[in-house]
Amino acid sequence: xxxxxxxxxxxxxxxxxxxxxxxxxxxxxxxxxxxxxxxxxxxxxxxxxxxxxxxxxxxxxxxxxxxxxxxxxxxxxxxxxxxxxxxxxxxxxxxxxxxxxxxxxxxxxxxxxxxxxxxxxxxxxxxxxxxxxxxxxxxxxxxxxxxxxxxxxxxxxxxxxxxxxxxxxxxxxxxxxxxxxxxxxxxxxxxxxxxxxxxxxxxxxxxxxxxxxxxxxxxxxxxxxxxxxxxxxxxxxxxxxxxxxxxx
Amino acid sequence: xxxxxxxxxxxxxxxxxxxxxxxxxxxxxxxxxxxxxxxxxxxxxxxxxxxxxxxxxxxxxxxxxxxxxxxxxxxxxxxxxxxxxxxxxxxxxxxxxxxxxxxxxxxxxxxxxxxxxxxxxxxxxxxxxxxxxxxxxxxxxxxxxxxxxxxxxxxxxxxxxxxxxxxxxxxxxxxxxxxxxxxxxxxxxxxxxxxxxxxxxxxxxxxxxxxxxxxxxxxxxxxxxxxxxxxxxxxxxxxxxxxxxxxxxxxxxxxxxxxxxxxxxxxxxxxxxxxxxxxxxxxxxxxxxxxxxxxxxxxxxxxxxxx
Numbered sequence: 001x002x003x004x005x006x007x008x009x010x011x012x013x014x015x016x017x018x019x020x021x022x023x024x025x026x027x028x029x030x031x032x033x034x035x036x037x038x039x040x041x042x043x044x045x046x047x048x049x050x051x052x053x054x055x056x057x058x059x060x061x062x063x064x065x066x067x068x069x070x071x072x073x074x075x076x077x078x079x080x081x082x083x084x085x086x087x088x089x090x091x092x093x094x095x096x097x098x099x100x101x102x103x104x105x106x107x108x109x110x111x112x113x114x115x116x117x118x119x120x121x122x123x124x125x126x127x128x129x130x131x132x133x134x135x136x137x138x139x140x141x142x143x144x145x146x147x148x149x150x151x152x153x154x155x156x157x158x159x160x161x162x163x164x165x166x167x168x169x170x171x172x173x174x175x176x177x178x179x180x181x182x183x184x185x186x187x188x189x190x191x192x193x194x195x196x197x198x199x200x201x202x203x204x205x206x207x208x209x210x211x212x213x214x215x216x217x218x219x220x221x222x223x224x225x226x227x228x229x230x231x232x233x234x235x236x237x238x239x240x241x242x243x244x245x246x247x248x
Numbered sequence: 249x250x251x252x253x254x255x256x257x258x259x260x261x262x263x264x265x266x267x268x269x270x271x272x273x274x275x276x277x278x279x280x281x282x283x284x285x286x287x288x289x290x291x292x293x294x295x296x297x298x299x300x301x302x303x304x305x306x307x308x309x310x311x312x313x314x315x316x317x318x319x320x321x322x323x324x325x326x327x328x329x330x331x332x333x334x335x336x337x338x339x340x341x342x343x344x345x346x347x348x349x350x351x352x353x354x355x356x357x358x359x360x361x362x363x364x365x366x367x368x369x370x371x372x373x374x375x376x377x378x379x380x381x382x383x384x385x386x387x388x389x390x391x392x393x394x395x396x397x398x399x400x401x402x403x404x405x406x407x408x409x410x411x412x413x414x415x416x417x418x419x420x421x422x423x424x425x426x427x428x429x430x431x432x433x434x435x436x437x438x439x440x441x442x443x444x445x446x447x448x449x450x451x452x453x454x455x456x457x458x459x460x461x462x463x464x465x466x467x468x469x470x471x472x473x474x475x476x477x478x479x480x481x482x483x484x485x486x487x488x489x490x491x492x493x494x495x496x497x498x499x500x501x502x503x504x505x506x507x508x509x510x511x512x513x514x515x516x517x518x519x520x521x522x523x524x525x526x527x528x529x530x531x532x533x534x535x536x537x538x539x540x541x542x543x544x545x546x547x548x549x550x551x552x553x554x555x
Binding site: 019081085092094096 | 321322326329330334336344345346359521
């Protein structure tokens with residue numbers, strides 16, 4: 001990494017932390033929801049949740065919430081903003097290619113996603129005695145894979161949106177269903193069967209399923225279909241966003 | 249310094265720049281002017297290496313801006329038409345970032361001082377006024393310690409005072425030996441700072457040279473106006489060199505050919521003891537050329553009151 005690259009990434013990092021919506025929905029909202037659900041239901045094992053407590057299934061499920069704010073909101077909106085404000089074009093006229101602006105955006109959002117997940121884990125652990133049935137490396141791998149997959153959806157939004165206003169509309173239209181209909185906020189187990197079927201078309205549903213499966217140490221049959229879907233999303237969205245991407 | 253030879257730029261079917269050639273010499277302020285959509289920005293973007301020419305050659309400091317862009321960007325400073333920066337970045341943060349991009353950057357504190365932005369150093373860009381943002385974009389363009397500076401629509405949206413301050417700054421930069429290419433559609437700005445101009449319309453250069461040369465080539469009339477209660481305008485029309493006469497209330501406006509017409513008019517007013525006030529003579533200027541080109545010449549608007 002060149003000094004310029006470090007400076008750029010640090011600046012993007014500061015910008016992320018100065019964005020209230022990002023910080024609230026990434027660091028405050030998930031823990032708040034966890035405290036709310038945990039406060040109401042406790043973390044006692046229940047048959048409805050397959051013999052786990054509500055916190056035990058919520059922490060991995062909330063990974064969907066954490067990844068959605070960075071991947072579906074922060075990333076596409078920032079890229080659209082930079083394109084609309086001609087910041088990417090301005091970097092074209094410097095020795096540092098605007099490709100690095102995109103790379104630093106991905107890095108910062110990835111790091112912040114990880115930070116959001118760690119915080120959630122800590123709150124679950126310290127407040128509710130969260131149970132963790134999986135092992136660290138596979139969980140981290142599924143989490144990173146899920147993040148990349150949702151980021152590719154974000155890039156597709158950035159590529160499709162003609163301007164900032166359209167990007168905000170599309171991001172909201174994608175973000176809120178993904179937040180509430182996929183089990184990323186409200187446990188899937190509480191939803192009617194039909195709803196659960198509909199939710200299967202949303203990529204974040206598969207983040208939630210995969211994270212829960214690996215977290216709770218469930219059988220591979222539960223995990224792999226969702227990983228396959230996320231891999232498909234990653235391939236298709238990356239291909240389309242590369243085709244659609246514009247610098248200005 | 250800069251040589252553009254038969255430059256052509258296409259956007260699909262549309263030819264945005266058509267066979268444009270000009271040169272810019274070291275230490276001059278060169279203006280690229282013309283109506284919106286004339287191809288100014290496309291031309292300057294080819295020189296900056298941001299756009300690929302369809303045909304023709306461009307050389308900046310001996311470099312090909314498209315092929316040698318990495319080398320070029322260490323030597324030129326660029327201010328793009330309406331670039332904005334991130335609202336929640338502090339002034340010094342973006343300056344530091346830009347300084348880290350170049351090998352021998354000019355210390356940005358000096359530049360902030362020159363642009364009277366020192367007090368704003370720790371402010372968010374969101375809190376800067378339009379003029380301060382434009383100044384910041386010049387600071388960022390000067391950080392590479394460039395030999396050539398490109399400024400596109402520099403003073404759009406600034407108040408008259410800020411515009412005059414900006415012109416002084418440009419002349420200061422010129423004194424430091426900088427070569428400046430200024431894209432503008434404000435003719436007063438170009439007349440105030442540019443040594444030479446190229447006037448573009450519909451993708452072509454219609455005229456180029458010093459401002460006097462460009463204006464001279466169009467043979468536009470001198471406008472003479474004054475206020476007078478005089479009733480009959482017929483006698484004015486027969487004066488040597490006067491081509492048209494019109495009146496709005498008591499304001500009489502004559503078009504004529506240069507100083508001869510002015511002299512003839514003055515004699516006429518004197519000999520016939522015609523009362524008049526507020527005599528103004530406006531020789532053709534770049535603005536008149538511009539309006540002529542844009543197809544909206546300051547024509548005989550209404551004939552109301554003319555007898």
